[in-house]
Amino acid sequence: MGIFSGLFKSRDKPTDSTAGSRYTFYMGGSTSGKAVTERSAMQMTAVYSCVRILAEAIAGLPLHVYRYNSNGGKEKAIDHSLYLILHDEPNPEMSSFVFRETLMTHLLLWGNAYAQIIRNSKGEVMALYPLMPNKMSVDRDENGQLYYQYLRSTDEVGGKNETVILKPTDVLHIPGLGFDGLVGYSPIAMAKNAIGLAIATEEYGAKFFANGAAPSGVLEHPGTIKDPQRVREAWQSQFGGSQNSGKIAVLEEGMKYTPISISPEQAQFLETRKFQINEIARIFRVPPHMVGDLEKSSFSNIEQQSLEFVKYTLDPWVIRWEQSIMRTLLTPEEKKSYFVKFNLEGLLRGDYQSRMNGYATARQNGWMSANDIRELENLDRIPAEAGGDLYLINGNMLPLQQAGAFANTQNDDGKEENTDEEVLEVEESGADGDDSGTENPVPKRDNRRGKLV
Incomplete structure (x- = not known):
């Protein structure tokens, strides 16, 4: 243990220059001469649109706490104290949607999202409150243990100018992309030149029209x-x-x-503005059609682009959220039985006809029941006695457990016999006086079943 403690003591504290309030990227401004901060960047329509799209998408996804059951499946752990906090109300002041939207906005602008964890005497999570990332810094003590230092100010509710030290168990920290794996870099800071150019071109256009649209x-x-x-x-x-x-x-x-002065057309003013919008969308990995650029979108590919948005843009953020929540809010013992999951099925749904075709295939091949399909379509369940939970297979549409039920039936004597094939009983030549000397077998008919036996 002494070796490991010495190793962690020798490690530097998290020094990502864009973490917390230490914005060294902002000191010199951008190359366009415009100061780029999280607030000035949000005045750009493209940045605002991207942040809003991603924040609302994460906030609108259903978030549930599940437990593993004895059948090897899962079920919603509605009785768990964390279920109500994550799904409905993280604290008495905000809903789950507003809470996640706020944290996701922090994550996209500052590269980190923080929330204070309020626990009871048993260590159970009772509430979560967002913390401003620009007032938070992450450091190590003399033993190499992480701690969070939050600068509380008078502009917060009931706040005063003071510094609060929080333990890692008291902070839900969702880091973005970073170099040390502890704190994330701000996307705004990393792309300040692209955003600064967009701000400069927008300001040029505003002044151009303020001067009467005349050079x-x-x-x-x-x-x-x-x-x-x-x-x-x-x-x-x-x-x-x-x-x-x-x-x-x-x-x-x-x-x-x-x-x-040269004309805006000669300066390619409009082209520059359009390119910067795509550049900002590229930073946040948002499809251009979602921020209003439909030039390269059509009815044939826009649905595919939307599915790719879920797979390649939202899914990494969702995993980042899920793992951070499980790592911090669940105890080591609870992690063996519980897990947290966002439901992306609603966003992955295609158009009505595609969904119905998919449901028909699943229904006819026995791996979805009528109630499984109705739950996905937000419809009421069919009672079990009416067959809502039956799994059917194509053909005779029999219940799965009765598939091939006529392969083995019983005769009048209680013995099993095969009725799926016609069985021909062949008499040997000379065994019966009537058919003596014939070479071909003569089938006999069972009049009770109307079949040849």
Whole structure:
């Protein structure tokens, strides 16, 4: 144990520069000259759309606590104290949807999501409260053990300026992509140049229209102007601003207007803005059609893109959430019997016709019952006595446990006989006086069953 304690003592504390409030990426700003923070980035429509799509998708998924049953399957552990907290109400102040939406927003902007765990005297989880990531820092003590340091401020409910030390068992920490596996990097910080360029192009477009959608230029006068400031202000008041766009200028005393800036088309302004939207969507791995870019989407591929969004975008986030919750909120003994699972089936459902065809195949091949299908379609169950739980197979649509029931039946004497095939009883030549000397076998008919025996 001494070797391991020395190893952890020698390890550096988590030093991801974008963790907590230490935004070293932001000190110099972006190469476009625009300051990029989590709040300024959210003013970009593309960033806001991506964050909102992912946060609402994770928040809207059903989240359940399951237990393994004796049959090797699973069932919802509704009686577990954690079920109500995760599924319905993490704390008295917010619903499960709002709680997960908030934490997912933190995770996408800061790269980390934190929630304080409130436990009772038995160690059971009673409530979860979100914590702001920019006020949290992760460090190690002299023994190499992790601890969380939270800067509480007066802008929080009932808060005051103080530093609170929390143990790892008191914090639900969901880290994003990082280098040390303990704290995550902020996607906003890592992509600050792409977002900064998008902010710059949007600001350029706003100023372009604020100037009346006319390029800046030079007013030339053949003589000498005594008060150039007055002429400039008069020109700006009459022709500046989007409200004056399209006005006809009347120049006196031989004055001439000469534009000196290139047009937005020459600067490929619109193309730049469009590319930056796709660039931001690429950062969050969101399909362009989900942020309003339908150029390369069609009715034939948009459903497939939506399924890929679930598989390649949402699924990694879901796994990150599930494992963090199980690691922190379940005791070692509970992990043997319980697990937490998001339900993605609703997002993976195709159109109505595709679902019905899939259900028909599952029903006819005996691995889904009518009630299994009705539960997926959010319909009431058929009573068991009415056959709602029966598993059928194609052909005669018999219950699975009765498949081949007519293969072995009993005759009148109680002995089993095979009735699936026609059995021909052949008399040997000369055994019966009537058929003496015949070469071909003569079948006999059993009139009771109308078959040849």
